[in-house]
Each structure stands twice: as C-alpha cells, then as structure tokens.
Amino acid sequence: MKKEENNSVTDATWLNLPSLNLTVKSLLTSYLLVIGLGAVLATVQILMTHGMADGKVGLSVDDIVYSYHGDPAHSKIEIKLNGSMKDKASAADQMKIIKWVRNGAPEEQWNEQIKDVFYQNCISCHSTIPGLPDFTQFEEVKRVAKSDKGASAASLARVSHIHIFAISFIFFFNGIIFSLTTGLKQSFKIFIVSAPFFFISIDVFSWWLTKIDAGFAWLTIISGVGYSLCSAVVWIVSLYQMWILPRFAAPYKVNTWK
Numbered sequence: 001m002k003k004e005e006n007n008s009v010t011d012a013t014w015l016n017l018p019s020l021n022l023t024v025k026s027l028l029t030s031y032l033l034v035i036g037l038g039a040v041l042a043t044v045q046i047l048m049t050h051g052m053a054d055g056k057v058g059l060s061v062d063d064i065v066y067s068y069h070g071d072p073a074h075s076k077i078e079i080k081l082n083g084s085m086k087d088k089a090s091a092a093d094q095m096k097i098i099k100w101v102r103n104g105a106p107e108e109q110w111n112e113q114i115k116d117v118f119y120q121n122c123i124s125c126h127s128t129i130p131g132l133p134d135f136t137q138f139e140e141v142k143r144v145a146k147s148d149k150g151a152s153a154a155s156l157a158r159v160s161h162i163h164i165f166a167i168s169f170i171f172f173f174n175g176i177i178f179s180l181t182t183g184l185k186q187s188f189k190i191f192i193v194s195a196p197f198f199f200i201s202i203d204v205f206s207w208w209l210t211k212i213d214a215g216f217a218w219l220t221i222i223s224g225v226g227y228s229l230c231s232a233v234v235w236i237v238s239l240y241q242m243w244i245l246p247r248f249a250a251p252y253k254v255n256t257w258k
C-alpha cells in the first residue's frame with residue numbers, strides 16, 4: 001500500500017494540463033489572458049509608432065527601414081512633405097521649405113522668410129496636437145530638418161536589453177505551461193518552447209543590422225512573425241487543453257515532465 005502511494009507521487013500522472021486542479025488552472029489562465037491583452041496592446045503600439053513611419057497605415061518593410069535605418073539622404077521634413085504632409089502646403093511653399101532645409105536650415109532665414117510659411121501651413125496642427133513637433137519653436141523645426149539617421153545606438157542599446165530580459169521571462173513562463181500539454185509530438189513541443197528565444201535574439205540583432213544596412217529589415221519582420229506564431233500556439237493549445245479537452249475525454253494519466 002505504502003509503495004503504491006509512493007509510485008503515484010513519483011509517477012505524477014496528474015502532471016499534464018487537462019488534469020491540473022482548478023487553482024493551478026486559474027493561475028495559468030489568468031497569466032495567459034493578461035499576456036494576451038499585453039500582446040494586443042503591443043500590436044497597437046507598434047502599428048501607431050513604427051506602422052506610421054513611412055507615412056502609410058500598416059506595418060511594412062519600409063516602416064522598419066525608416067525606424068531603424070532612417071533615410072540618411074533626406075531630412076524627416078522632406079520625407080513627410082513628399083508623403084503624409086504633401087497636401088498641407090502649396091507646391092511653392094513646399095519648395096521654399098525644402099530649399100531652406102537643404103541649405104542647412106539656417107536660423108537667419110527662419111525669422112526672415114520661413115517662419116511665415118510654417119505659420120500659414122503647419123502650426124494649426126504642429127503646436128496644438130500633443131506628440132507632434134511644435135513648429136512655433138525653431139529648435140523643433142531644426143530637429144526634423146536634420147538628415148534622418150534612424151534610431152540612435154544609445155536608444156537601440158536601451159530598448160535591446162529591456163526587450164531581451166523582459167520578453168525572455170514571458171517566453172519562459174509560456175514554455176513551462178506548454179511543456180505540460182499532452183498528446184503532442186515531443187519534437188513539436190521542443191520547437192514551440194525554444195524557437196521564441198531564438199527569434200527574439202534575431203529580432204533584436206536585426207534592429208542593429210537594419211540600422212547599418214536597410215536590407216536587413218525583412219529579418220525583423222520574419223522574427224516577429226516567428227515568435228508571434230509560437231506564442232499564439234502556446235496560448236490557444238494551453239487554454240484548450242485546460243478547459244475544453246477534460247470535458248470530452250477520460251482523465252489523462254501522463255506525466256508530461258518525465
């Protein structure tokens with residue numbers, strides 16, 4: 001009798017998602033739901049910042065290039081006047097702005113001629129809408145008049161290490177949960193728990209590569225799609241095995257960690 005009890009503990013045939021008790025299932029489910037919400041918010045944030053970088057709605061390779069590599073041949077103001085700000089001023093006024101910017105945006109000419117052009121065409125938004133550069137301030141015009149070098153090494157270094165540390169924790173907990181799934185091929189499970197760590201490293205590495213060479217932007221997209229798909233599999237399969245599977249099948253007797 002004693003021996004049998006010991007076996008049931010060491011065999012731990014309850015160690016699989018469908019068989020966990022309600023407390024553990026509630027904990028894992030709450031975690032997955034909040035992480036899912038975080039993923040939705042992250043997507044919104046990416047679409048609103050990087051997604052608009054090329055002036056068009058939606059995320060594209062161009063957005064990644066503008067965000068990390070910039071467009072060293074042109075200033076942001078010139079790019080925008082050829083893009084989403086095209087209809088904001090007459091061709092003649094746009095020409096005045098672009099000429100002045102290409103001249104190095106000298107402050108003497110700002111006061112004499114250029115300020116008025118901005119006041120007539122731009123500041124109705126660019127001094128009232130929060131988050132937009134305020135074009136009543138010469139310094140803020142000057143900032144977007146410089147050639148666009150993309151993300152600075154300092155900001156990339158900061159975002160890189162935060163990203164790697166924080167997201168690794170998420171993948172680690174996701175992986176622990178997914179390791180408890182039953183009935184899946186071991187090779188598939190190994191891929192789903194380890195690939196995200198590989199993808200996140202490639203993702204961060206690709207930002208630096210893209211800063212140096214715009215041709216690497218597609219790596220950012222591929223790695224992002226890679227770990228998003230893995231996370232979606234973890235999310236759907238884990239919730240399914242905890243809440244739906246036990247309703248239709250006899251209790252599972254398998255130690256998924258053995």
Ligand code: HEC
Pocket residue numbers: 052055076077080081084085088089097118121122123124125126132133144
């Ligand atoms: C009707 C409102 C409106 C007017 C007028 C307007 N803008 Fe904008 N501008 C925006 C909005 C909204 C954005 C942010 C979305 C985007 O980048 O397209 C923006 C973004 C920009 C940016 C990019 C800022 C950054 O830090 O990324 C530049 C440069 C710019 N505008 C230049 C101009 C110039 C020059 C004019 C005048 C010729 C002008 N805008 C007139 C609304 C306006």
